[in-house]
Structure formats: C-alpha cells, structure tokens
Amino acid sequence: MIIVCQKPLKILKISGITLFPFIFIRNSEDKKNKILINHEKIHLRQQMEMLVIFFYIFYVIEYYYWLLKIKNPYQAYRRISFEREAYANEHDLNYLKKRKFWSFKKYL
DSSP: OEEEEOTTHHHHTOSEEEETTEEEESSGGGGGOHHHHHHHHHHHHHHHHTTTHHHHHHHHHHHHHHHHHHOOHHHHHHHSHHHHHHHHHTTOTTHHHHOOTTGGGGGO
16 A cells, blocks of 8 residues: 555545555545545455456446436445445444455445
8 A cells, every 4th residue: 555645636626546556645634544544445455356457447337327327426426335335434443354355245
C-alpha cells in the first residue's frame, strides 16, 4: 500500500480513491484518518482478490446497472457491492484481519 496525496482529488470532491497499489487522498492530513484509510484498504483487498482488472470491470458494470435502474449517480455509487462492504466495515479497524475471501459477495 502506497499513500499519495493528490490535489486533483479536490476537483472531484472525493476524499480518497484506491487504484492498486496506490491510495490517493485529497489532503495530507487524511493519512491520519484511520477510517478513510481502512475503507481504502478494504478496496485494496477486493482488488487483489479479483486480480485488479476484474475488480474495475465489475465495478463499472455494477455502477452503470444501478445508475440505469435508479437514475441517481450518488445512490448508484453507494449501491456498488464493493462500496457497500467498505462503508459497512470502515469503522472496524480489525475487519481485514477477520475478513473472508470475496466477502463483498454478500453485499450484491
């Protein structure tokens, strides 16, 4: 895991994004934000489990499925199984120690 602070994220209005093996964060202070970093580490694990490329393919397909169904970009993003798992467990800083392989499946 490599954490990088990126000013362009301010334009996107997001706090962080994970693009294996990097976690890009908006502000350098966010390196200390354990919940944000844990959320992004969950995405790193998901990406590794799906051999990275399949994660991105599935992520985009799932996003557009929900976008076409509910016609709300933010709600479509929140319905993606990878995001649902990460948001549901971001406060549990021990989650990755006990997480089972492909745990995101239960959020489909």
